[in-house]
Amino acid sequence: MIAIPYLTALTTYFSYGLLFAFGQFRDFFRKIFDWCSANSLQGYAPICLGLEDFYIRRLYLRIQDCFGRPIASAPDAWFDVVERYSNDSNKTLKRTDKISRCLNLGSYNYLGFAAADEYCTPRVVGTLKKYSPSTCSTRVDGGTTALHNELEECVANFVRKPAAIVFGMGYVTNSAILPVLMGKGSLIISDSLNHNSIVNGARGSGATIRVFQHNMPSHLEEVLREQIAEGQPRTHRPWKKIMVIVEGIYSMEGELCKLPEIIAVCKKYKAYIYLDEAHSIGAVGKTGRGVCELLGVDTADVDIMMGTFTKSFGSCGGYIAGSKELIQYLKYTCPAHLYATSISPPAAQQIISSIKVILGEDGSNRGAQKLAQIRENSNFFRSELQKMGFEVLGDNDSPVMPIMLYNPAKIPAFSRECLKQNVAVVTVAFPATPLLLARARICISAAHSREDLIKALQVISRVGDLVGIKYFPAEPTKQDQGGKSVKYD
Amino acid sequence: MDAVMASAVMNFVNATLDCVKFALDAPSARAVVFGVHIGGHLFIEVFLLVVILFLLSQKSYKPPKRPLTNKEIDELCEEWVPGPLIPSLDKELLYEPPVLESAAGPHSIINGKEVVNFASANYLGLIGHPKLLESCSSALAKYGVGSCGPRGFYGTIDVHLDCETRIAKFLGTPDSILYSYGLSTMFSAIPAFSKKGDIIVADEGVHWGIQNGLHLSRSTVVYFKHNDMDSLRETLEKITSKYKRTKNLRRYIVVEAVYQNSGQIAPLDEIIKLKEKYRFRVLMDESNSLGVLGSSGRGLTEYYGVSAEKIDIITAAMGHALATEGGFCTGNARVIDHQRLSSSGYVFSASLPPYLASAAITAIDIVEENPNLITKLKSNIAMLWKGLSKIPGFTIASNPESPIVYLRLEKSTGSMKDDLNLLENIAERVLKEESVFVVTSKRSTLDKCRLPVGIRLFVSAGHSESDLLKASESLKKVAASVLGDHN
Incomplete structure (x- = not known):
């Protein structure tokens, strides 16, 4: 629940209204211009109709330079951002040869495995030489190497489930598994802020989809009771099965899932639970085993555990972990297993090696240090930001911390000013968040040193004053906004 | 008797009439109010009006709404028994693919034994190519393994942009965009262009990635017969006449250049003619034709000698x-x-690991520098085709120039499952007894493709003449023995 102050809501609406009106005004003249020049479509319908790309043309393009900034190095604590320029008022951006060394507060490099690692990198290079970058085949054909089997065992052991199956892309993991498990006559109850891959997977499955309010077990219970009592729409037959889908850490909110409460509700109503640990696996928990470990949940209570290797492990791909039977069934039916090229062997090796480091199986305590470091870094950074008066979302221990910006003009202002002072931050706007709730998102890494964080805080504080996003007075405790606020989900 | 009855009725009617007459002749009935005679019938009319008003004032009948009480909901929840998460496992689900102990090159090691690999789509034999490995290891040293972010949020690395430019330059198109996984390319691209209400005409043999894209787009999807241009023409004609009046309707034809499910090659010249006649845009998947077809490996467009710009989306x-x-x-x-x-x-996925983008750039360089790889692949395909064309009990379903050689049973057993078991058996024995690794076309239960299953051989430029001979000889031998037993 985000409380947006009245005045801010008003100015944000006004800004978007102005942008919309001005965009429409420009579109009007564009239409006249197009009408005068010859029609270039030759009888084809336009690729975008009406307002479909209005947002991109008239709003996004103005601030395009804040997104997709190319980098020229590994996404480590410090990285090289390539400078770009535009000759046509931001319509197209051209790369220059100039780079600026910036502090990286944007990449999901939670444990610092993005850069070369003394244990992982030599093994990855060795694997590359042995197995080449690709198998050019699917897992069921010729794409299963000894390394792939080792990876699956290693992952199952790490997340404490009997078996696991891995895929070459996290997005595909969600969107190809859900259609296998759910179908017509079954019900998916999804958190309102679930990732797009889950949304697409659920849509692709053909199951009925209901949404419960973000991270509210009480509303989940309400929805479950209503749906079980009513059964399928129109026919009122009982549901075949019900699956509740939640994420461990919500990437745009930085919030931890209320997993114990949600599991209690699911158990009571016999619903299956699917936990997406894309951002939490490796990043939280005493030994990096994700939200289950952090919140003290037995992994046996979670039917399907999903996660990705892009973030904490510095690789690519995703996994599903569950019972032996489940994994066996998936290996026989899941399209991503049957039709997609198997995960690249060097990437697989990176995952195996980084898990070994995390568990201390490399013979050092670097893994434990990294985990302690990220927790300490995150909690330090979050509390300092809050002290300065920023509106920071999310829970303690979570390495993701969004800072609310609200007004559209503050998105590019915050991003550009920070970059000028060599701090690279991510700003998120529509379509990844609701229109009103634009934010900057900080991702903390174990690779950040205390000096890095202090520099970042200084810059963010200066820019925060300049842009005017310190919505709370600079005090350690939040002031109650009381009746003077608009509740906003 | 009848007469008595009749007279009784008559008496009754007369009495009633008298009554009514009396009522109408009553003094009140003859009253005049403001010069208007109030006839007796007015009483009846007033009475009826009162009745109507009374009825109207009553609520119409609705069955009483009784929402379920909490207790009832509790009971329903208690009663509800969910189905199992997955159906019970059959024995045949226990299929375990062979495990490779080496790179998936033309010769690989399975179970400690060297086998000839026909299971990897390593068409140009680039697996293990020293230049490729070199570019990967220098990229690994510079960028690490993963990109740790989506393209929008510092996941764009300069090699991604270089790779996009390189691909566009190679194919002669203005621009290109990288996806981090092959399977996700089609099922993300289709919904980006085609929305609810738009029309897609697709081949019935397209692979699952495309099928999923069609489903996710929520457009109207019409399938035409596999690689049948007459069927395509008919479908386009029908749709054009049906939607003649609809303005701004986006229409697409979705095809594969070389079909993964059959090894057929799409007749592009016909498709372009039809597309231009009926004003459809074409989406074409070149997964199995890039680097294979055309004199320099630029795919189906080069094979047919048309510019890549004729195809709207590749x-x-x-x-x-x-x-x-x-x-x-x-x-x-x-x-x-x-x-x-x-x-x-x-938008929502982490970007491609930079070392893979760097490998793609190098691979394209290699293809451009070594056109002999493509000639070698072509002669290998021709040779295997020739060798396999006389296997008893099998026909070749693929196009003679397709890098996927697709062997189909001449006589199906009648069910896809039995066919697959039979083929599986052959493939397994060929691997075990003859050390030749071939695979069957396995289908997911979600796959809507109904084309017959078969044995697939992925030909590579890295295969030697003796490899190809060995493959056709051993398949011939095992097929004869298995199909002989079977009959």
């Missing part, structure tokens, strides 16, 4: 001839830029 997975991973989409700048903010698999 996609391809890079996990085949280019021996790397990921996928790309290429077309004009408008098509590409649109995807950068509208294609879910691009």
Whole structure:
């Protein structure tokens, strides 16, 4: 629940209204211009109709330079951002040869495995030489190497489930598994802020989809009771099965899932639970085993555990972990297993090696240090930001911390000013968040040193004053906004 | 008797009439109010009006609404028994694919034994190519393994941009866009362009990635017969006449250049003619034709001698001839830029690991520098085709120039499952007894493709003459023995 102050809501609406009106005004003249020049479509319908790309043309393009900034190095604590320029008022951006060394507060490099690692990198290079970058085949054909089997065992052991199956892309993991498990006559109850891959997977499955309010077990219970009592729409037959889908850490909110409460509700109503640990696996928990470990949940209570290797492990791909039977069934039916090229062997090796480091199986305590470091870094950074008066979302221990910006003009202002002072931050706007709730998102890494964080805080504080996003007075405790606020989900 | 009855009725009627007459003749009935005679019937009318008003004032009948009480809901929840998460496992689900102990090159090691590998779509034999490995290891040293972010949020690395430019330059298109996985390319690109209400005409043999894209787009999807241009023409004609009046309707034809499910090659010249006649845009998947067809490996467009710009949207997975991973989409700048903010698999997914993008650039360089790889592949395909054409009990379903040689049973057993078991048996024995690794076309239960199953051989430029001979000889031998037993 985000409380947006009245005045801010008003100015944000006004800004978007102005942008919309001005965009429409420009579109009007564009239409006249197009009408005068010859029609270039030759009888084809336009690729975008009406307002479909209005947002991109008239709003996004103005601030395009804040997104997709190319980098020229590994996404480590410090990285090289390539400078770009535009000759046509931001319509197209051209790369220059100039780079600026910036502090990286944007990449999901939670444990610092993005850069070369003394244990992982030599093994990855060795694997590359042995197995080449690709198998050019699917897992069921010729794409299963000894390394792939080792990876699956290693992952199952790490997340404490009997078996696991891995895929070459996290997005595909969600969107190809859900259609296998759910179908017509079954019900998916999804958190309102679930990732797009889950949304697409659920849509692709053909199951009925209901949404419960973000991270509210009480509303989940309400929805479950209503749906079980009513059964399928129109026919009122009982549901075949019900699956509740939640994420461990919500990437745009930085919030931890209320997993114990949600599991209690699911158990009571016999619903299956699917936990997406894309951002939490490796990043939280005493030994990096994700939200289950952090919140003290037995992994046996979670039917399907999903996660990705892009973030904490510095690789690519995703996994599903569950019972032996489940994994066996998936290996026989899941399209991503049957039709997609198997995960690249060097990437697989990176995952195996980084898990070994995390568990201390490399013979050092670097893994434990990294985990302690990220927790300490995150909690330090979050509390300092809050002290300065920023509106920071999310829970303690979570390495993701969004800072609310609200007004559209503050998105590019915050991003550009920070970059000028060599701090690279991510700003998120529509379509990844609701229109009103634009934010900057900080991702903390174990690779950040205390000096890095202090520099970042200084810059963010200066820019925060300049842009005017310190919505709370600079005090350690939040002031109650009381009746003077608009509740906003 | 009848007469008595009749007179009784008559008496009754007369009495009633008298009564009514009396009532109407009553003094009140003859009253005059403001010069108006109030006839007796007025009483009746007033009475009826009162009745009507009374009835109208009553609520119409509705069955009483009784929402379920909490207790009832509790009981229903208690009663409800969910189905199992997965159906019970059959024995045949216990299929375990062979495990490779080496790179998936033309010769691989399975169970400690060297086998000839026909299971990897390593068409140009680039697996293990020293240049490819070199570019990967220098990229690994510079960029690490993963990109740790989506393209929008510092996941864009300079090699991604270089790779996009390189692909576009190679294919002669204005621009291209990289996806991080081959399978996600099509199912993200299709919904980016085609929305609810739009029309897609697709081949019935397209692979699952495309099928999923069609489903996710929520457009109206019409299938035409596999690789049948007459059927396509008919379908287009029908749709054009049906939607003649609808303005601004986006129409697409979706085809594969070389069909993964049959090894057939799409007749592009016909498709372009039809597309231009009926004003449809074409989406074509070049996964299995890139680096294979055409004199310099530029795919089906080069094979038919047309410019790549004639095809509106071209996609391809890079996990085949280019021996790397990921996928790309290429077309004009408008098509590409649109995807950068509208294609879910691009926007919401971490970007391709930089070393794989770097491998793709190098692979394209190798293809351009060594046109002999393509000539070698072509002669290998021709040779295997010739060798396999006389296997008893099998026909070759694929096009003679397709890098996927697709063997189909001459006589189906009647069910796809039995056919697959039979083929599986052959493939397994060929691997075990003859050390030749071939695979069957396995189908997911979600796959809507109904084309017959078969044995697939992926030909590589890295196969030697003796490899190809060995493959056809051993398949011939095992097929004869298995099918002989079977009959």
